[in-house]
Amino acid sequence: MSIEEYVNENLADYYDLLRLKTIAAQDIGIVQTSEWLVKKFQQLGATRVEKWDELGGNPIVFAEFAANKAQTVLFYNHYDTQPAEPLERWTSDPFEPVIRDGKIFARGISDDKGELIARLLLLQYLQEKGELPVNVKFFVEGEEEIGSAHINEYIAAHREKLNADVCIWEGGGKNEVEKFQITGGLRGIVAFEVTVETADYDLHSSLASYAESAPWRLVQGLASLRDVNGNILIADFYKDADQLTENEEKILQTNTFDQAEVQKTTGLKRPFLTADPKRALVNGATLTINGITTGYQETGVKTVLPRFASAKLDCRLTPNQDPKRIAKVIQAQLEKNGFADLKVRYIVGQKGFRTDLNSSYAQKAFAVAQKIYGADQVCYLPNASGAGPAYAFGDGLNLPVLSVGVGYAKSNDHGADENIRLSDFLQATNYLNELLHEFGC
Amino acid sequence: MSIEEYVNENLADYYDLLRLKTIAAQDIGIVQTSEWLVKKFQQLGATRVEKWDELGGNPIVFAEFAANKAQTVLFYNHYDTQPAEPLERWTSDPFEPVIRDGKIFARGISDDKGELIARLLLLQYLQEKGELPVNVKFFVEGEEEIGSAHINEYIAAHREKLNADVCIWEGGGKNEVEKFQITGGLRGIVAFEVTVETADYDLHSSLASYAESAPWRLVQGLASLRDVNGNILIADFYKDADQLTENEEKILQTNTFDQAEVQKTTGLKRPFLTADPKRALVNGATLTINGITTGYQETGVKTVLPRFASAKLDCRLTPNQDPKRIAKVIQAQLEKNGFADLKVRYIVGQKGFRTDLNSSYAQKAFAVAQKIYGADQVCYLPNASGAGPAYAFGDGLNLPVLSVGVGYAKSNDHGADENIRLSDFLQATNYLNELLHEFGC
Structure with a gap:
């Protein structure tokens, strides 16, 4: 039986994982889900299963399938999901997986329970065949959706057990133009607040004749950090920024970016801040005002000179x-x-991470993908534009980190009717099977 | 019996006006209070009493005491007050006037019912003596505390009846250094909103690599209108601004302004925006951000690229x-x-108004004040720093407008324990009596 047939036949056995509500932000289902995973790994014949919770936070489920092979693959996944609310936007119960029009709908089916299921099914398949091509380890955390606050500590504490040769990350899959996208990492992020206080009390605005106020200080201070074209005017900001290699630059430019489509779906009213959005999303930094709050914000007028102003910002x-x-x-x-x-x-902040494109693992991931998806149906992204804890594995364990997911451009992670296409799911599991064998060669 | 003795003896008869709750913002007591006034004017023997409400808004009570004199004085007052909340900050019931330590405490005792009472008592005194030195008119509105939105229309509709030679305004009294302050008008104000929209949806902040966002547009746009020293960088902004005459400039500079005291009571953390706050408060314009609202303002982090931002501003x-x-x-x-x-x-906006300092009415107001309060105990302010509907009388009826109030620097208008000193009240009524006689000469 081919891997695709096998997965198709046994997929429903894993629906129980999708039926569990596991909402880290609401502290729902963490214990049940982590225990479900422990049992599942035991059923699959893991040589070691551990639940790590000694350093606080939601437990991490670690499993090892030692096969006495030269190569070890470490899977990173998370068992927590975003909340499903607002529920009325879902066509069917987010916690009862259903297949409609060849798509599986469920909260977490793309991010990230479904992807974990693909890997568990592959393990089950390989275990039944008695032929693991590599040693396999699973690191499945339960607080990715709320910032993975404890991940560095757990990795430091269990460094030996996490020894591996390559880390297969979560996320990814087929992009907007239906190419299978392999991603080598993530950008970093820092989130911070800027506050200013100009007086002990809000004053009457007639006193603006002599009294400075907090909103002006904030507005003028922030404005001094960035020009109207989006250039960041901060000394040493780029001091530790990456350079793209010639090779990365080249492969990046083979990717597609449909500016007209972006314009249409977002309704952007201002010109693009860059002539090269592909490059900017991978190797550009940003300075974004996420929110500002100061003074009177209700209807009507209040002639106040606010004493305090604050802004929340993030930098990619x-x-x-x-x-x-x-x-x-x-x-x-x-x-x-x-x-x-x-x-x-x-x-809060998370460093980014970018896998060396010349790493043999990246090269193999690309080559195997071309075999499965078609020579011109694969693209490589040095790193995604978003953030995540990949650095904890990439830097912390010195591993290449690669995303090779089961999703597609309309998976609607975090939103209503989260879904993946069954055909993608089967294909991605097939790909992963081939990849493990290639890594094991 | 002297006017001061008379007022002291009869003041309590007017406590009923202070016992009425008249809160325009909450639409409380408007009808009762306006009717109380109509009856009071009738009792005082007004030759004409009218309630104007045909143009909407809270009724204006108009009263005329025709005495066949050459000069006519028009009193402007308002019978509405600010809310008294939070009540727990009051030492005694804000709607039950009490005298403690020589001070009368009640909501509106300074702003503006108490001042109206002084004028009513003076009328009663003069009527009993049968010797009004001037014709007197009262224009008592009921929505000053919510912006006097209908005042222009009523003045236009009743222009003939409002004919006068001088308008005695509300407010004022003794200033921080216990000098009696005569004020010749008010600054203007305009309140406006600035909004900007950059997309149809809030976007993920990783897209800031190419997508402009509303907070940056707002921050940079606002910052372009003013430098860090508070200078307004708007072409033609000052095109219709006033010049102070040499005389106004001179008299203005004789006033006191205790910068150290201001610094202490406000806790201002930035240097003063001007080396000449006295001048700036009278003849300077301002651009103030009253509030900004955009994006995420709750606790924690939301990595959002906000599509919309708005600010409320006012200019003095x-x-x-x-x-x-x-x-x-x-x-x-x-x-x-x-x-x-x-x-x-x-x-919303209100033009300001400044009485000509050379007007004989301003000169007489000053001279009489020197007689009552002492030659060096009087100061003159070309206009107050705040706003109000004085222009409706000054421009609309072409009258000098003068404030000669009963309050003092710690009257706490709009706040808790609003109060005036009984001695100030008696003295101010005495002054007003002398002033009417001087105007009548």
């Missing part, structure tokens, strides 16, 4: 950039610009 | 400036600066 960073350093250079630049009264408070 | 204007024109030049400057996508929406 090139993979090598240090989030904490970025918060510091922003504070320093504000001071240089005469805005020492604006205080930067680091909230 | 020199008395002659046209509020609607100001909104237009701001829109025009934004367009010139490359921010045509920022839309200015005029919300």
Whole structure:
């Protein structure tokens, strides 16, 4: 029986995982789901199954399938999902998987329970055949959707057990033009707050004749950090930024980016900030104001001179950039610009990570994909534009990190009617099977 | 019996007005209070009492005491007050006037029922003596605290009846250094909103690599309108601004302004925006951000690229400036600066007004004040820094407008424990009596 036939036949056995509500943000189902996984790994004949929770946070389920092979593959997945609300936007119950029009609908079917199921089914298939081509390890965390706050500590504490040669990441699949996309990492992110206080009380706005106010300080301070074309005007901001290699640059430019389509679906009213969005999404940094709050925000008029103003911002960073350093250079630049009264408070950050495109694992992933999907049906992205804890494996364990997912451009991760196409699911599992064998050669 | 003795003896008869709750913002007590006034004017022997409500809004009570004199004085007052909440901050019931330590406490005792009572008591006194030195008219509105939205229409509709020689305004009294302050008008104000929309949806902040967002447009557009020293960078903004005459400039500079005290009570953290706050408060214009709202403002982090941002602003204007024109030049400057996508929406405006310092009425008000309060205990302010509908009388009826109030620097208008000093009240009524006689000469 081919892997695709096998997966198709046994998929429904795993629906129980999708029926479990596992919402990290609401602390729902964490214990049940992690225990379900422990049992499943035991059923699959794992040589070691552990639940790590000694350092706080939601438990990490670790499983090892030692096969005495030269190569070891570490799968990263997470068993928590986003909430399903608002439920009325779903065509069917998000916690009762159904297949309609060749698509499986369920919360987490793409992000990330479905992808985990593909890997579990592959393990089951290989175990039944008695022929694991590589040693396999699973690191399945339960708080990815709320920021993976404990991941570094757990990796440091269990470094030995996590030894591997390559890490297969979550996410990815087919892109907007139906090409299978392999992704070598993620950008970094730093989220911070900027606050300023100009008086002990809100004052009457007639006093603006002599009294400075918080909104102006905030507006003028922030405006000093970026020009109207989106260029970041912060000294040393790019000091630790990556350069794309010639090869990365070349392969990146073979990807597609449909600017007209983006314009249409987002309704963007301003010109694009870059002539090369493909490059900017992979190796550009950003400075975004996520929100501003100050003074009177209700209907009508209040003639107030606000004493306090705050903004939340994030920076998307090139993979090598240090989030904490970025918060510091922003504070320093504000001071240089005469805005020492604006205080930067680091909230949270995640370094990015980019796999070396020349790594044999990246090369093999690409070559096997061409075999399965077609020579011109594969593309490679040095790193995704989003953020995630890949650095904890890439930097922390010194592994290549590759995303080779089961989703597609309309999977609607985090939204209503999250879905994947059954055909993609089968194809991706087939691909993963071939890839493990290739890695094991 | 002297006027001061008379007022002291009969003041309590007017407590009923203070016992009425008259909160325009909550539409409380408007009918009862306006009817109380109509009856009171009738009791005082007014030759004409009218309640104007045919043009909408809270009724205006108009009363005329025709005395066949050459001069006519028009009193402007309002019978509505601010809400008294939070009540727990009051030492005693805000709607039961009490005298403690020589001070009368009640909501409206300073702003503006108490001042109206002083004028009613003076009328009663003069009527009993049978010797009105001037014809007297009262224009008592009921929506000053919510913006006097209908005042222009009523003045236009009743222009003939409102004919007078001088308008005695509300407010004022003794200032921070216990000098009796005569004020010749008010600054203007325009309140407006600036909004910008950059997309049909909030986007994921990773897309900031190519997509512009509303907060940046707003921040950069606003920042382009003002420098960090508070200078307004808007073409034609000052085109219709007033010049102070040499005389106004001179008298203005004799006033006191205790910068250290202001610094102490407000806790201002930034340097003053002007080296001459006295002048700036009288003849300077401002551009204030009253509030900004955009994007995510809750706790924690949301990596969003907001599609919409809005700010509320006000400008304090020199008395002659046209509020609607100001909104237009701001829109025009934004367009010139490359921010045509920022839309200015005029919300509300009030032109200011400044009485000619050389007017015989201003001169007489000053001279009589020197007689009553002491030659060096009087100061003159060409106009207050705040706003109000004085222009409707000053421009609309072509009258000098003068404030000669009963309050003092700690009257706490709009706040808890609003109060005036009984001695100020008696003295101010005495002053007003002398002033009417002087006007009548």
